[in-house]
Amino acid sequence: MAKEKKGVRLEHISKIYQDPKTKKDFYAVHDTSLEIAPGSFVTLLGPSGCGKTTTLRMIAGFESPDEGEIYLGGEPINALTPNKRDTAMVFQSYALLPHYNIFDNVAYGLKLRKMDKETIKKKVMDILKLVGLEGMEGRMTNQLSGGQQQRVALARALVLEPGVLLFDEPLSNLDAKLRVSMRTEIRRIQQEAGITAVYVTHDQSEAMALSDQIIIMEKGVVAQIGTPQEVYYHPSNEFVADFIGEANFLRGTLVSTDTADIGGHKVAVAASGHDVGGACTLVLRPESAVLGDKGQLPCKVILSCFMGSYQNYHVMVGDTLVKITDFNPKNRKVYQVGDDAWVAFTSEDVHVL
Amino acid sequence: MAKKGQGAALDRKKLMADPIMVGTIVVLVTFLTVFILYPLAILLVDSFVGDGGFSLSVFKRIFAMPTFTKAITNTLKVGFLVGILSTIVGLLFAYVEVYVRVGRGVGGLFKVVSMLPVVSPPFVLSLSMIMLFGKAGLITRELLKIYDNSVYGFWGIVIVQSLTFFPVCYMMLKGLLKNIDPSLEEAARDMGASRGKVFMTVTLPLLLPGLGNAFLVTFIESIADFANPMIIGGSYDTLATTIYLQITGAYDKAGAAAMAVVLLSITLLMFAVQKYYLEAKTAATLTGKASRGRMLIEERSVTIPLTILCALAAFFVIMMYLCVPIGALFPTWGYKYTPLTFKWFGQVFTKYKGLKAFRDSFVLSLIASPITALLSMIISYLVVKRKFKAKGFIEAVSMLAMAVPGTVLGVGYIRGFSGGLFHSSDWGIFSEGGALHGLFPNGLLGGIYGSAAILIIVFVVRSLPTGTRSGISALRQIDKSIEESAYDMGADSLTVFMTVTLPLIKDSFLSGLVTAFVRSITAISAIILLVTPQFLLITVQINEFAEKGSYSIACAFATILIIITYGSVLLMNLVMKFFGTSRKLKEDE
Numbered sequence: 008m009a010k011e012k013k014g015v016r017l018e019h020i021s022k023i024y025q026d027p028k029t030k031k032d033f034y035a036v037h038d039t040s041l042e043i044a045p046g047s048f049v050t051l052l053g054p055s056g057c058g059k060t061t062t063l064r065m066i067a068g069f070e071s072p073d074e075g076e077i078y079l080g081g082e083p084i085n086a087l088t089p090n091k092r093d094t095a096m097v098f099q100s101y102a103l104l105p106h107y108n109i110f111d112n113v114a115y116g117l118k119l120r121k122m123d124k125e126t127i128k129k130k131v132m133d134i135l136k137l138v139g140l141e142g143m144e145g146r147m148t149n150q151l152s153g154g155q156q157q158r159v160a161l162a163r164a165l166v167l168e169p170g171v172l173l174f175d176e177p178l179s180n181l182d183a184k185l186r187v188s189m190r191t192e193i194r195r196i197q198q199e200a201g202i203t204a205v206y207v208t209h210d211q212s213e214a215m216a217l218s219d220q221i222i223i224m225e226k227g228v229v230a231q232i233g234t235p236q237e238v239y240y241h242p243s244n245e246f247v248a249d250f251i252g253e254a255n256f257l258r259g260t261l262v263s264t265d266t267a268d269i270g271g272h273k274v275a276v277a278a279s280g281h282d283v284g285g286a287c288t289l290v291l292r293p294e295s296a297v298l299g300d301k302g303q304l305p306c307k308v309i310l311s312c313f314m315g316s317y318q319n320y321h322v323m324v325g326d327t328l329v330k331i332t333d334f335n336p337k338n339r340k341v342y343q344v345g346d347d348a349w350v351a352f353t354s355e356d357v358h359v360l
Numbered sequence: 361m362a363k364k365g366q367g368a369a370l371d372r373k374k375l376m377a378d379p380i381m382v383g384t385i386v387v388l389v390t391f392l393t394v395f396i397l398y399p400l401a402i403l404l405v406d407s408f409v410g411d412g413g414f415s416l417s418v419f420k421r422i423f424a425m426p427t428f429t430k431a432i433t434n435t436l437k438v439g440f441l442v443g444i445l446s447t448i449v450g451l452l453f454a455y456v457e458v459y460v461r462v463g464r465g466v467g468g469l470f471k472v473v474s475m476l477p478v479v480s481p482p483f484v485l486s487l488s489m490i491m492l493f494g495k496a497g498l499i500t501r502e503l504l505k506i507y508d509n510s511v512y513g514f515w516g517i518v519i520v521q522s523l524t525f526f527p528v529c530y531m532m533l534k535g536l537l538k539n540i541d542p543s544l545e546e547a548a549r550d551m552g553a554s555r556g557k558v559f560m561t562v563t564l565p566l567l568l569p570g571l572g573n574a575f576l577v578t579f580i581e582s583i584a585d586f587a588n589p590m591i592i593g594g595s596y597d598t599l600a601t602t603i604y605l606q607i608t609g610a611y612d613k614a615g616a617a618a619m620a621v622v623l624l625s626i627t628l629l630m631f632a633v634q635k636y637y638l639e640a641k642t643a644a645t646l647t648g649k650a651s652r653g654r655m656l657i658e659e660r661s662v663t664i665p666l667t668i669l670c671a672l673a674a675f676f677v678i679m680m681y682l683c684v685p686i687g688a689l690f691p692t693w694g695y696k697y698t699p700l701t702f703k704w705f706g707q708v709f710t711k712y713k714g715l716k717a718f719r720d721s722f723v724l725s726l727i728a729s730p731i732t733a734l735l736s737m738i739i740s741y742l743v744v745k746r747k748f749k750a751k752g753f754i755e756a757v758s759m760l761a762m763a764v765p766g767t768v769l770g771v772g773y774i775r776g777f778s779g780g781l782f783h784s785s786d787w788g789i790f791s792e793g794g795a796l797h798g799l800f801p802n803g804l805l806g807g808i809y810g811s812a813a814i815l816i817i818v819f820v821v822r823s824l825p826t827g828t829r830s831g832i833s834a835l836r837q838i839d840k841s842i843e844e845s846a847y848d849m850g851a852d853s854l855t856v857f858m859t860v861t862l863p864l865i866k867d868s869f870l871s872g873l874v875t876a877f878v879r880s881i882t883a884i885s886a887i888i889l890l891v892t893p894q895f896l897l898i899t900v901q902i903n904e905f906a907e908k909g910s911y912s913i914a915c916a917f918a919t920i921l922i923i924i925t926y927g928s929v930l931l932m933n934l935v936m937k938f939f940g941t942s943r944k945l946k947e948d949e
Contacts, residue, residue, distance in 0.1 A: 022367065067848060071370035088374045090850045102845035106863045115859075116849030160845075167849060 012045035012203050013080030013093065013170030015066060020075035022061050035061045037227040038074070043171075043205060043220075045080075048197055050206045050214040053224035054250070059207045060175060062224070066205060067173055068092045080170050095164035096173040099180065101156045103148040109135070109159055110144035116167045134166040137196060154185045161193065165200055172197070174206040178213060190216050211251050215239070223247050241358055248290045248360070255296075255329045257289040257304075257357075265354065270325040274303050275354040288360040293332040295356035298322070298342050302351030308342045324350060375748055380854045384738060389750050391735075392757040395821050399772025400624070400764065406775055407618035418618045428619060431602040435583045436626075438517050438598060443579035445522040447571055449673060450529025456666050458537040461656040466667055469674040474527045476681050479925040481882040481899050483587035483906070484918050485520045488683035490592060491693060491911055498683075498693075512594030520588050523677055525581050529574040536570040537563075542654040555662065569641035576634040580627050584765030586885035587899075591906045599623045600767040600885065607771060607889065617775060620768040631763035684922070688915035704916040712905075712913065717896040718920065724812060724895070725880035728819035732876035735820065736827030737869055741861055743828075744835040745843055746853075762825035766885025773818065773890055777809040810892040818887055819880035826879065827872040834868035835861070867936055874932040878925045 022036040036058040043049045051059035064070045066077060068089035076083050084092055095116070103112050110131055117127045135141055138158040148156060157177060164172055177193075178186045194217050197204050208214055214221050215235045223230045223238060223246075231243040242248035245256060259269035265278045267287055274289070281287055298308070298320055306329065310321035318336035322329050329350060333339065342348050375381060407418050422428045456462060457470055492499045493511045500509040540563065548558045586600040593601060599619065606616040657663060687693055689700040708714035736758075742748070743755045808814050838861075846860045847853075862869065884899040891897055898921050905914035 068374070069844060069848075071367040071374065073365070073367035085370055086373045086377075088377050088852075089844070089848045090852055091377070094848070096845065096848045098841040098845055100839050100841050102839060102841035104842060104846065104860055115846065115851075119850040119855065163845075163849070 011080065011170060012201060014045040014078075014203065015041070015043040015171055015205065016078040016081075017041040017062070017066075018076050018078070020062070020065065020072045020077065022058070022065060022070060023073045024061075034058075034227045036065070036072075039224075039227075039229055040075075041222060041229070041232070043203065045203050046201055047219045048194065048204045048206065048217055049220045049222060050208060050218040051222050051224060052208055052211060052214040052250075053230075054209060056226075057224040058227040059209075059224050063096075063173055063175055063205060063207045066171070067094050067096050093170035094173055095167045095169035095171075096175060097157075097160045097164050097177045099176045101148075101160040101177075101180075103156055103159055103163075105148050107148075108144065109140065109146050109148070109151070112148065112159055113144075113163045113166055116163065120167075130166055131162075134162045137165070137199065138162045139192075153181050154189060157181065157189060158192075161196065165196070165202070169202070171203040171205060174204065174208075176208055177206075178208075179210070186210075186213070187216075193217065215251075221251075223250060225250075242290060242360075245288065245290075245360060248358070253293050253330060255291040255293065255327075257291060257324065257327060257329070259287060259289070261285055261287045261359070267359070269304060272304050274357070276357050276359050277354050279359040281359055290358040290360060291329070291350075291352060291356065293330045294334065296329075296331050296350050296352040297333050297339075298331060298348045299351040300340075300349060302349030304350045306348055306350050308344055308346045308348060311341065311343055311346075313341075322348065322350065371747065372749075378853050380852065381746070381748075385742070385748065385750055385754075388735075388739065388742070388754055392754060395817055396757050396761050396764070399769060399776040402776045403617045403620050403624070403768070403772050406614050407621045418614050422615050422618050422622075425615075427597065428602060431597045431599050432622070434514070434596060435598040435600075435623075438514065438521065438589075439579045439582040441518050442521040442525065442582040443575040445518065446526040446529045446578040447533075447574045449522065449526040450531075450574060451533050451567075451571065452666070452673070453526070453530040453670055454533035454537050456670050457534055459654065459657055460663050460666055461658050462663065462667050462670075466671055466674075469671060469678070470530075473674045473677050474531055475929075476677065477524050477527050479878060479929055480681065480684075480922050481587075481902065481918060482524065482585065482884065483591050483903065484684050484922070485523050485680050486516070486588045486592040487902075487906055487911060487914055487918065488680040488687070489516060489520050490906075491683055491687050491915075492680070496693065496695075498697075510594075512592055513596040516592040516594070517589050517596065517598070520592055521582050521585060523680065524585075524588065525578045528581065529578055532574050532577065533567070533570060536567060540566055546655075555657070555659075569638050573634055573638045576630050576638065580630050580634070580763065583623070584627060584767070584885070586765075586767050586888070587903060590903065599626075600765060603767050603771060604889065607774065613771075613775060616771050620771045623765055624763075624768045627763045627765055627768075628760075635759070684915045685919040688912055688919050690912065693911050704912045705920070707913060708916045708920065712901070713896055714901075714917065714920075717898050717901050717917070718924070720895050721881050721898045721921075722924070724815050724897075725819060725877050727812075728816045728823070728880045729873050729877035731816070732820045732823045732827055732880075733869055733873040736824055736831045736872055736876075737862065737865065738857075739824075739828050740831030740835050741857060744832055745840060745861070758824055758828045761821055762829075766822060766883070766887075767889070769818065769821065770886035770889030773809075773814065773886070777814060809890075810894075812895065814890060815887060815895065815897075818890060819876075819883060822883055822886060823876040823879040827876055830868060830872060830875075831865065834865045838864055866939075870932055870936055874928055877928055881925060882921065 018040055020036055020039045021034055023032050024035045025032050039058075039062065051062055053059050061070060065072050066079075068084070068087060068091075072085065076085055078084065079093060104115065107115065113131045113134060114127050117130060122130075131144065132141075135144060138161055140155060140158050140162065143151070143155070148159065151159065160177065174193075178189055181189060190213055206214075206217060218235060220232060221235055221238050222232050225246050231238055231247045233241070238247060238251050242251065242254075245254075248254040248256075257269050257274075259267045259274070261281055261283050262268045262273070263283055265276055267274045267276050267289060269289065276289065294317075298306075304324050306322035306324045308320060308322050309328075310319070312319040313336070314332075316334060318333040318339075318341055320331040320333060320342065322331060331350065408414055408416070453470060453473070457467070489511050491497060493509060494500065495507070495509060497509065497511070500506045544566070545558050545562050548562045549555075553561065583599065585598075586604065589596070589598040589601045590604070597605070600623065603616050603619045603623065606612050606619060688704050689702070690697045691699070691701050691703070739754060739758050743751060808817075842864070843856050843860050846856045851859065882899060884903060887897060888900055888903065891900055898917055902914045902917045902921070905911070905917065
């Protein structure tokens with residue numbers, strides 16, 4: 008239904024802010040280049056203050072980049088005001104107009120585009136149906152639940168058939184259960200509408216569930232761009248590994264292309280391009296390892312806790328704390344605090360940094 | 361690090377793509393410059409070059425005048441005491457309202473007391489003070505049989521100003537006390553502190569910056585007050601009245617300008633301390649939101665004395681205000697109290713051109729109030745929601761106006777815009793002495809002086825800061841992203857303002873409208889210097905009759921004025937009830 012899917016390209020974008028306390032300038036976003044393909048769902052993910060929202064607001068036009076150029080569908084849009092850009096944003100606080108009812112909220116942008124009444128009515132009704140709010144058009148915004156308000160905000164943006172749809176942490180005000188169902192909904196609607204979407208969040212599971220591509224940002228720069236699988240299994244650095252899911256870091260040296268030495272123990276790893284003889288860090292996901300009577304690394308159990316679907320272990324490998332989630336522990340040996348054991352994993356389960 | 365050049369340039373470009381915004385900003389900047397900055401600047405010029413050439417000679421001259429140096433000490437003494445008394449009484453009322461369980465009647469009294477000074481002209485209390493406690497006072501003479509009591513002078517001003525300004529402190533402190541988290545005090549109680557101890561060690565320290573704030577605000581109000589010292593000061597002159605006399609009596613415009621600069625420096629200094637030091641501190645100590653309702657104090661040993669104290673104070677204030685309408689009904693104040701008569705009201709209209717006075721005041725205020733309300737909403741919108749270069753200027757100047765006493769502004773306007781008038785024979789002296797004339801003596805704005813336009817502009821400028829301040833706080837309540845979303849959906853600035861911002865602050869706009877109207881129709885300090893004989897203003901009339909000692913006529917005028925202002929406030933409440941946003945949202949729930 009979108010008239011045209013548009014891609015977004017950021018070329019060497021920087022945004023400088025002033026710290027209100029120290030009065031020093033700093034880069035909120037630094038030399039960021041991105042390519043967002045038409046029709047794709049891309050997430051900007053990172054901790055607060057990483058520059059993701061600033062990036063989004065630059066695409067929307069609320070902030071002006073201090074360096075670089077932003078292209079929407081191939082056209083440079085730096086000098087365009089937000090109302091002239093082919094973008095539509097879904098706000099964190101929904102930002103529904105409280106003095107209008109649902110219909111008027113959704114029709115607001117269409118009226119500004121001087122469409123005739125009949126067309127507006129049809130479009131609004133169609134879009135309300137798409138987001139599952141049929142029959143609610145007469146209600147005021149404060150008569151809706153958080154999830155319904157979110158749908159209105161989404162409908163209001165979608166109905167404009169923008170070249171790109173922008174989401175600014177739209178689910179963070181909802182409770183946990185609703186968040187999960189809404190994100191499925193958002194993904195479905197985006198697919199149905201076939202629209203380009205840029206989505207800002209600090210919630211990594213949301214990013215995983217929604218995205219074709221995840222862009223992880225840290226302190227104003229892009230840390231990694233990739234599919235959810237790529238960033239999870241092949242994080243480009245410790246920050247990414249730690250931010251996406253949980254990770255254990257084992258430090259050692261690379262003794263050959265496929266062997267690492269961790270505290271005197273040889274560990275087989277997948278061959279990587281790292282320098283042999285150099286220091287290395289192994290990323291081991293808690294669910295990738297199990298505890299056993301034999302394995303790759305000896306350890307001492309310091310916490311053992313039954314969680315239902317898994318047994319939660321904290322073990323010490325030398326001086327390093329390693330967390331292990333041992334799934335389906337019903338018919339397996341359960342280790343107790345103080346037990347000596349081995350951490351077992353295969354070379355495919357570790358990622359070398 | 362790269363320069364912020366491109367971002368700023370793009371922001372500018374985006375702004376320029378919005379001609380309505382740019383136009384509005386230009387108009388605002390021009391308005392503020394011409395009608396606030398320029399008159400103040402001309403005062404500086406006058407006082408430094410007034411006696412020919414740049415020198416401090418004018419200042420030397422005025423500081424050599426004993427009347428002037430006396431006026432400074434007088435003003436500061438009065439301001440200091442009024443500040444303290446108003447803060448104490450205000451605190452008492454605020455504390456009782458927030459902390460103590462009181463009867464319904466007392467609660468109602470509080471509302472009346474906080475309302476009265478808003479709807480009445482600023483000098484009513486001086487009138488009633490003289491009528492109740494003066495030489496021929498109803499209480500002093502008829503009840504106490506004291507025949508030589510004098511209310512004129514220091515104590516008269518102090519009492520009247522404290523009674524006029526304490527409701528301001530009361531409202532300010534009430535807001536702060538409500539923000540103190542009750543659990544802080546409960547924790548102190550729990551650890552074994554008595555009520556008195558809790559008040560001294562928890563409540564009071566938390567409130568201290570707020571008290572300082574309240575003190576300074578009343579201090580500024582007191583030293584800027586013109587009407588009360590004028591009527592009840594007698595020979596005890598303050599800066600505001602001295603400046604007035606210097607210009608209307610001694611025809612010394614350079615001297616008056618220099619005095620105005622001195623007065624302005626004092627108020628600006630106080631304002632700066634209040635704004636930048638104390639307000640920040642208040643916010644820092646009292647950011648906590650009350651987590652839940654406060655357990656009101658119910659011990660009779662506390663409630664009874666406090667209630668009695670407040671009720672007495674409230675009754676006193678109400679009696680003072682009631683004295684005005686009743687005073688207008690007595691045949692001859694001080695001699696003959698019965699039978700009650702409407703003859704003074706009749707005389708207002710038959711003998712003293714009352715109808716014209718009310719029409720002039722009413723029409724001018726009615727024109728000024730929508731301009732004020734709209735301007736202040738636009739300024740608040742720009743200040744809160746938009747970013748652009750001149751924003752700091754607009755915000756600073758409209759706040760600066762708050763610290764400018766009316767008398768100072770009046771003198772500035774005379775100097776800045778007086779064209780023809782000061783060249784005429786009576787006032788000729790003003791053009792001598794090598795003084796500069798205003799930039800617009802006969803030019804572009806030359807015709808403005810003596811016209812209705814300048815009176816309206818003064819009304820607007822005098823009410824603008826209050827309106828802007830309440831507009832800013834109303835707009836801060838509104839999530840910025842609501843307007844951004846409209847902007848994002850394709851609305852330009854004007855559309856956003858008209859379809860989103862204004863409807864959301866409708867109530868605030870409406871109350872700004874009425875506040876501006878009430879402030880304008882009761883204004884006197886700046887206007888008395890600028891009004892020309894073709895306009896009769898009620899407040900000026902009241903002032904004249906009060907000075908002449910025709911209290912009954914003054915009371916009759918004041919009573920009608922209070923009825924008008926109170927009526928407009930009632931009307932506003934009614935309109936808000938039926939069309940206000942709050943009601944609409946409530947209905948839909």
